[in-house]
Amino acid sequence: MPRRWAARFRPTATVSIVDPAALDHAAVVTKTLRWYGHAARDLPWRRSEATPWSIMISEFMLQQTPVARVLQPWQQWVERWPTPAALADAPSGEAVRAWGRLGYPRRALRLHRAATAIRDDHDGEVPADYHILLGLPGVGSYTAAAIASFAYRRRHVVLDTNVRRVQTRVALGAAYPHPSATAADRALGEEFLPSKAERAARWAVASMELGALICTARSPRCDACPVRSHCSWYAAGRPDWDGPPRIAQRYEGTDRQCRGALLGILRSSDDAVGAEDLLQHWPDRRQAERARDSLLADGLMIVAGDDRYALPG
């Protein structure tokens, strides 16, 4: 989680006008589900044709990447690699190449490794069990719960940044949640979670959608919110964050940008690239070498012959 959020968080910032004990969780769920019924986006991984595998692909791509940028690559991946085994049988470098400019390319590598594990250890089927999912590369607590919930309709608290923000505002009256999921977040999530699995799964996706479309981080559209009357933050007058200033995120000139530049060169080349061709595109030679070494260490790049580099096989 970005450090700038840590500076934003203040545990004592809770300003609760509505008595938390009086919060009608069931009503919040019911109203959110009704809203979702007409307001939900028609996303391809939510359609009936979606498979556990295509849903799993979407979850990897959506880790820290906006929906709008995922739509096209997702479609291409699903057509090209319709099963975990299909991806596992392809070179991991092709997964990295097809990842394109989605960002955080290690996700492509992890998804390829997860596909390999599914092919080899799980009869080619995406596991439905949360704890088994957790054992796959690139699958953390959020993604495991999301796959189990969305693909298999299991009952799980699915805690993403949207849900935590919605919960925090409605129940605690604070503008922003903790920088990362806490035990308190989970406990709160349990309070909302319907007892019937199918309803719980629908609540999971609906509460995420509420956070993505209405209860947004920057400019929440409270006038269109179906649970406004239950919201502690709204009742308190939507108090703005008045804590310490956030630490700006910089990208220009960072190792991240440098890694991205080097990997971009390999993605666009069908053949291995000579060291000089690779490194000359970055002004800071030392930094470029450091980035190259870290890409090698991560397995995003391999040494191919004499002083040449390529995507992994």
Place this chain on the structure above:
DNA sequence: CATACGTGGGT
């Protein structure tokens, strides 16, 4: 628990 890890569009 803090930090590293890409990228691009919204405000």
Place this chain on the structure above:
DNA sequence: TACCCAAGTAT
């Protein structure tokens, strides 16, 4: 224009 931040995970 800067800055914010988006369905997180691994270390």
